[in-house]
Amino acid sequence: MTIRAAIVGPTGYTGLFLTELLLRHPGAALTYLASRREPPVDLRDEFPRLHGRLDDELAVSRPIDPQAIAAAADVAFLCLPHKAAMEHTPALLDAGLRVIDLSADYRLRDADVYERVYDTPHEDADRLGEAVYGLPELFRDQIRGAQLVANPGCYPTAAALAVAPLIHAGLVSADRVIVNAASGVTGAGRKEKAHLHFPEQSQAYMAYGAIGGHRHQPEIEQTLEHAAGRPVPVLFVPHLLPIDRGILETIYLDPTPGVDEARLMEAYHRAYADEPFVRVKRDPPNVKHVVDTNCCDLSVRLTGPADRPTVVAFAAEDNMIKGASGQAIQNMNLMFGLDETAGLR
Ligand SMILES: NC(=O)c1ccc[n+]([C@@H]2O[C@H](COP(=O)([O-])OP(=O)(O)OC[C@H]3O[C@@H](n4cnc5c(N)ncnc54)[C@H](OP(=O)(O)O)[C@@H]3O)[C@@H](O)[C@H]2O)c1
Known part of the structure; x- marks a missing residue:
């Protein structure tokens, strides 16, 4: 079984590191790069180190369209700033994807604390109770069954x-x-x-x-x-x-x-x-x-x-790795029943 993975927000640092980790993952394939950029961006131009490592179809970003992402992937990694992540999470989950959010949007249990700390209302507060905090060493069992994982801060x-x-x-x-x-x-x-x-x-x-x-x-x-x-x-x-x-x-x-x-x-x-x-x-x-x-x-x-x-x-x-993209891969491995260390070193 190969896990198909999408990255939403691939033009930032966590997106780049996730791209690299997924390209060498033995049990997962990167299948969709979703960006708000219009016109679409070729990730190989954005990050020259990706030249020769992404094929033509995958390299060019596609819209953040939940149905299209769900058709191409099993899991979506959100590499977006807080607030932007919770704007996309509900539709991605509704489309049937499992979601690993690298932002802070689903990390805090209490919407009032979120609102105070991030100075913005939580738009999806009902879901805070179902998001699992993705620190495998402390919450491994919950991560395995999670639809939505809040990847911890660095x-x-x-x-x-x-x-x-x-x-x-x-x-x-x-x-x-x-x-x-x-x-x-x-x-x-x-x-x-x-x-x-x-x-x-x-x-x-x-x-x-x-x-x-x-x-x-x-x-x-x-x-x-x-x-x-x-x-x-x-x-x-x-x-x-x-x-x-x-x-x-x-x-x-x-x-x-x-x-x-x-x-x-x-x-x-x-x-x-x-x-x-x-x-x-x-x-x-x-x-x-x-x-x-x-x-x-x-x-x-x-x-x-x-x-x-x-x-x-x-x-x-x-x-960038245990503090973000590597831990996100560790969480994906747990969620999909892969060896927890797959693709990581
Ligand atoms: N850097 C770290 O060490 C680290 C560690 C742990 C967690 N995190 C968290 O991970 C998330 C991503 O961090 P990062 O360092 O990768 O940030 P970044 O380098 O600034 O990249 C942010 C990405 O989000 C996209 N984006 C920004 N606003 C958007 C919007 N409103 N709608 C759609 N896309 C939008 C950007 O696209 P454009 O290119 O179009 O602007 C870019 O692809 C943040 O929430 C951050 O707090 C970061």
């Missing part, structure tokens, strides 16, 4: 994988989680923005956005609340790194009494022993070691004076 993926097992094992307090994160520039998408131009980014390193007000903070809180069984306040501070891909998060937590470093590491080993894409490291991870892989590398330390110790957890991933 930063929330790393934070959840680093913190959930420690909370779950009762080794850290759920009262305070501080996530200090840095991302490469592809995290901001391909659309031109003056502050992302090379002269602005080169040799630069800065925190950005409203401190404590980033859109990913409620998403991280939602997943950690699931792990803790109660609300977990998170302070999330992102930084922009002048590299093209990769995320590193350094996360500060309060240990519960009597915790030592061996127990922290043991919690990671126990949680991820059978996980193909989470690697527990003795030393703090490095983005260079995860770029172009679907892996999230983790490590954890206990430090500080005995009367005021701090847990410092580390997570590194490729924002």
Whole structure:
């Protein structure tokens, strides 16, 4: 069985990485590239690296027509900004497709939180309850049967994988989680923005956005609340790194009494022993070691004076792969009963 896949929004970064992943997937075929562009765009002109790898018929974008996409594909990946994704999702589902949405539109359970965070009403709030949060390491069984998967954000993926097992094992307090994160520039998408131009980014390193007000903070809180069984306040501070891909998060937590470093590491080993894409490291991870892989590398330390110790957890991933398109493929593999690692490395 070959899974037929469509990409809606192939001219952006997540679309490009999904195209590449699908082209080398052993159990899936890319069959439809859907874009709003008029006149249609030849993806080989948009991304010269695709020359010789897309045939003439597939390479030229076609309209975002749910019936035509459903005739050509079993699954649609939405590589669109939030708001645009929920405009297309209902019709794609109604046409019989399974949908993996890479935007934030179906990640938050609560429409009021979505409205506050994204500053726009949710147009498809009734479906929030049926969308499955596509973090396989935590929600694998639900993903298998899902029609609609909300692919997690890049930063929330790393934070959840680093913190959930420690909370779950009762080794850290759920009262305070501080996530200090840095991302490469592809995290901001391909659309031109003056502050992302090379002269602005080169040799630069800065925190950005409203401190404590980033859109990913409620998403991280939602997943950690699931792990803790109660609300977990998170302070999330992102930084922009002048590299093209990769995320590193350094996360500060309060240990519960009597915790030592061996127990922290043991919690990671126990949680991820059978996980193909989470690697527990003795030393703090490095983005260079995860770029172009679907892996999230983790490590954890206990430090500080005995009367005021701090847990410092580390997570590194490729924002374009485990943080976006690779995780979307992992979700597709689960939804269609393929080997979860198919097409990924
Ligand atoms: N970049 C990352 O690291 C990352 C990680 C995780 C999740 N995400 C999420 O994934 C989604 C895509 O991100 P990206 O980085 O690929 O963004 P991007 O590079 O800016 O690409 C956005 C794509 O959406 C299309 N588009 C924009 N507005 C549209 C509309 N109103 N109707 C139809 N198509 C529209 C664009 O087409 P045109 O070429 O016609 O403008 C383009 O193909 C976003 O929701 C983002 O938050 C991104």
